[in-house]
Amino acid sequence: xxxxxxxxxxxxxxxxxxxxxxxxxxxxxxxxxxxxxxxxxxxxxxxxxxxxxxxxxxxxxxxxxxxxxxxxxxxxxxxxxxxxxxxxxxxxxxxxxxxxxxxxxxxxxxxxxxxxxxxxxxxxxxxxxxxxxxxxxxxxxxxxxxxxxxxxxxxxxxxxxxxxxxxxxxxxxxxxxxxxxxxxxxxxxxxxxxxxxxxxxxxxxxxxxxxxxxxxx
Ligand code: DX5
Ligand code: ZN
Numbered sequence: 298x299x300x301x302x303x304x305x306x307x308x309x310x311x312x313x314x315x316x317x318x319x320x321x322x323x324x325x326x327x328x329x330x331x332x333x334x335x336x337x338x339x340x341x342x343x344x345x346x347x348x349x350x351x352x353x354x355x356x357x358x359x360x361x362x363x364x365x366x367x368x369x370x371x372x373x374x375x376x377x378x379x380x381x382x383x384x385x386x387x388x389x390x391x392x393x394x395x396x397x398x399x400x401x402x403x404x405x406x407x408x409x410x411x412x413x414x415x416x417x418x419x420x421x422x423x424x425x426x427x428x429x430x431x432x433x434x435x436x437x438x439x440x441x442x443x444x445x446x447x448x449x450x451x452x453x454x455x456x457x458x459x460x461x462x463x464x465x466x467x468x469x470x471x472x473x474x475x476x477x478x479x480x481x482x483x484x485x486x487x488x489x490x491x492x493x494x495x496x497x498x499x500x501x502x503x504x505x506x507x508x509x510x511x512x513x514x
Contacts, residue, residue: 298482298487298488298489298509298512298513299325299326299466299487299488299489300324300325300326300489300491300505300508300509300512301324301325301326301327301328301359301468301488301489301490301491302319302324302327302328302490302491302492302495302496302501302505303328303329303330303439303470303490303491303492303495303496304316304327304328304329304330304350304492304496305328305330305341305439305492306439306440306492306493306495306496306497307496308496312346312349312350312353313350313353315496316350316353316354316356317353317354318501318502319495319501319505320354320355320356321502322501322502322505322506323505323509324356324505325356325357325488326356326357326358326359326380326381326488327350327354327356327357327358327359328359328361328470328490328492329342329346329347329350329358329359329360329361329379330342330361330363330436330492331343331360331361331362331363331364331374332363332364332436332437333363333364333365335364335365336363336364336365336385336387336388336436337363337436337437338437339437339438344370344373344374344376344377345377347360347374347377347378347379348377348378351377351378357380357381357405358378358379358380358381359380359381359383359468359488359490360374360379360380360381360382360383361383361407361409361430361470361490362374362382362383362384362385362388363385363388363436363437364388365388365389366388366389367384367385367388367389367395368389368391368394368395368398371384371395371398371399371402372398372402375399375402375403375404376402379404380404380405381404381405381406381407381427381428382399382404382405382406382407383407383408383409383428383430384396384399384407384408384409385408385409385410385411385436386408386409386410386414386418386419386422387410387411387414392408392419392422393421393422393425396408396422396425396426397425400425405427405428406425406426406427406428407426407427407428407429407430407468408422408423408426408428408429408430409429409430409432410429410430410431410432410450411432411435411436412432412433412434412435412444412446412447413435415450416450416453416454416457420457423454423457423458423461423463423465424461424463426465427464427465427466428465428466428467428468428488429454429465429466429467429468430468430469430470431447431450431451431454431467431468431469431470431486432447432470432471433447433469433470433471433472433473433477433481434470434471434472435471436470436471439492439493440492440493440497441471441472442472443471443472443473443474443477444471444472447469448480448481448484449484451467451469451481451484451485451486452484452485454467454485455467455484455485455486456485458485466487466488467485467486467487467488468486468487468488468489468490469481469486469488469489469490470490471490473489473490473491473494473508474491474494474508475507475508475510475511476511478491478508478511478512479511479512482511482512489508489512491504491508494508495508
């Protein structure tokens with residue numbers, strides 16, 4: 298079980314402090330939400346921000362691209378220091394090519410699906426990915442409510458993984474709190490992104506502990 302705090306809910310004026318804070322609390326990844334104002338109605342970080350935070354932490358940077366034409370930026374994010382790069386199947390006509398480009402940079406390749414997108418749409422790239430991200434909210438903003446219907450897609454992905462011997466981790470992102478994390482775990486997820494639950498708290502360390510207990514217990 299892995300915890301990946303999303304710095305979308307961190308203090309952007311104190312990213313180093315907020316990354317060190319969660320690293321000391323014992324998390325597994327740092328989740329970086331890249332938004333372009335086209336694929337999603339919000340704008341966040343580019344490759345230069347990844348480059349700036351790279352020396353601040355030893356943790357892998359779990360980079361979630363919510364951008365159109367991700368192929369145009371994969372090399373830049375890989376060279377900036379991303380360890381995992383996730384591309385949305387909805388954002389490109391050439392998901393196979395995009396994932397291949399990530400692997401060619403020796404970066405872990407992740408495919409991402411929105412709440413309204415079926416597992417069938419990524420069926421033919423499952424054998425090549427290191428991680429599948431099931432969005433449990435519509436991407437763009439932190440602090441939204443978990444969408445129940447996504448649970449059955451986690452189950453489907455766990456089943457396909459079992460049946461075919463695939464190697465991917467199953468990550469969930471959006472509305473994750475201990476209660477929803479536990480249900481996602483029961484459905485088959487093993488990587489949990491949480492933004493507002495962790496960074497919105499007075500004591501992020503305690504919240505990280507509660508999340509861990511929910512998924513490890
Ligand atoms: C949403 C982002 C998430 C976001 C999750 O578009 O992909 O990573 O930070 O935020 P919470 O945990 O607050 O729902
Ligand atoms: Zn995300």
